[in-house]
Amino acid sequence: MDPAAEKKRVCVTGAGGFIASWLVKLLLSKGYVVHGTVRDQSDPKNAHLKELHPAATENLQLFKVDLLDYESVASSITGCEGVFHVASSVFLARVPNPEAKVIEPAVTGTLNVLKACSQAKVKRVVVVSSIAAVAVSPDAKDKILDEDAWSDAEYCRKIETWYCLSKTLAEREAMNYGEKHRLDVVTVCPSYVIGPLLQPTLNASSMVLINMLNGTHNSMENILYYFVDVRDVADALYLVYEKPEASGRYICGPCEVKLSDLIHVLRSLYPNYKYPEKFTEAKSFTLHSEKLEKLGWRYRTLKESLIDSIEFYRNAGLIDNA
Numbered sequence: 001m002d003p004a005a006e007k008k009r010v011c012v013t014g015a016g017g018f019i020a021s022w023l024v025k026l027l028l029s030k031g032y033v034v035h036g037t038v039r040d041q042s043d044p045k046n047a048h049l050k051e052l053h054p055a056a057t058e059n060l061q062l063f064k065v066d067l068l069d070y071e072s073v074a075s076s077i078t079g080c081e082g083v084f085h086v087a088s089s090v091f092l093a094r095v096p097n098p099e100a101k102v103i104e105p106a107v108t109g110t111l112n113v114l115k116a117c118s119q120a121k122v123k124r125v126v127v128v129s130s131i132a133a134v135a136v137s138p139d140a141k142d143k144i145l146d147e148d149a150w151s152d153a154e155y156c157r158k159i160e161t162w163y164c165l166s167k168t169l170a171e172r173e174a175m176n177y178g179e180k181h182r183l184d185v186v187t188v189c190p191s192y193v194i195g196p197l198l199q200p201t202l203n204a205s206s207m208v209l210i211n212m213l214n215g216t217h218n219s220m221e222n223i224l225y226y227f228v229d230v231r232d233v234a235d236a237l238y239l240v241y242e243k244p245e246a247s248g249r250y251i252c253g254p255c256e257v258k259l260s261d262l263i264h265v266l267r268s269l270y271p272n273y274k275y276p277e278k279f280t281e282a283k284s285f286t287l288h289s290e291k292l293e294k295l296g297w298r299y300r301t302l303k304e305s306l307i308d309s310i311e312f313y314r315n316a317g318l319i320d321n322a
């Protein structure tokens with residue numbers, strides 16, 4: 001009998017991305033057979049996947065998938081007992097034609113994944129959402145937000161924060177689909193994800209930290225930031241998949257820091273970068289990740305994540321060794 005046939009088989013969508021690469025590495029280390037979806041197997045930006053872990057040669061199978069093409073999605077999920085839906089277009093800046101570029105891939109893509117999961121009788125689907133689906137509403141500032149909080153889709157549309165709208169609509173669709181079709185859907189909502197990169201291209205959230213170091217901003221709003229390490233996000237996704245009692249949403253943004261305090265810490269660790277000099281006071285929401293901690297999740301300190309991130313950026317030549 002093929003030994004791989006006895007192993008647990010899961011699918012990870014958007015396998016070549018920042019979070020998904022760490023998740024694939026973790027799953028391979030736990031002995032899973034992983035179906036990783038990529039849009040283009042021959043693109044050098046996915047070349048790292050086969051080097052992630054010694055087991056990748058045998059246990060990582062790549063599938064060419066576009067989220068908007070149902071047949072390709074279904075072929076990657078067939079035979080899997082679990083699915084991690086990680087892929088989504090992450091555009092933090094303004095984007096022309098947001099409906100086609102951001103909203104449709106997120107919403108229709110998520111529905112395609114869920115329909116394929118129903119068809120394949122998948123036992124649990126973990127959907128990566130975001131605090132973008134939690135915290136964007138006119139009255140969120142000043143509030144303490146937990147898993148009951150949802151971003152206001154109309155408000156997102158009004159202020160043209162398309163990425164937040166896409167994550168809000170996609171997570172709502174995922175939850176509704178799960179209820180209606182009796183599919184076990186659990187969502188995880190990370191905050192700003194930092195940490196070392198496994199993939200060769202730079203992702204949007206890593207740029208948020210890099211831009212605080214390279215002089216991009218002279219003045220910034222002095223709000224609370226919530227960071228989480230990419231390796232801890234991978235652990236969280238794995239935990240909510242493995243724990244039978246996991247259900248509903250999980251906020252995953254444990255490291256709270258006011259921007260001026262963050263810059264102070266960074267300056268004490270790395271004095272020579274070009275940090276923002278001016279801070280304008282503004283209201284911010286407060287976020288709680290306790291539900292995930294109660295499930296047994298543990299995370300790195302912010303200082304450890306910052307040092308590991310910046311050391312990685314320096315060694316990779318992404319920032320100067322100032």
Ligand SMILES: NC(=O)c1ccc[n+]([C@@H]2O[C@H](COP(=O)([O-])OP(=O)(O)OC[C@H]3O[C@@H](n4cnc5c(N)ncnc54)[C@H](OP(=O)(O)O)[C@@H]3O)[C@@H](O)[C@H]2O)c1
Pocket residue numbers: 013014015016017018019020038039040045065066067068086087088089090105109128129130131167189190191192193194203204205206
């Ligand atoms: N990083 C953060 O701070 C953060 C925070 C909260 C939530 N999230 C969520 O975490 C997930 C992963 O984010 P990330 O930071 O790892 O971003 P990333 O590195 O940009 O990865 C996104 C992945 O999604 C794939 N993708 C996008 N559109 C697709 C489509 N139409 N069909 C197939 N694949 C598609 C991308 O493939 P290509 O390479 O082919 O484009 C890429 O592999 C996303 O759902 C994001 O919303 C991220």
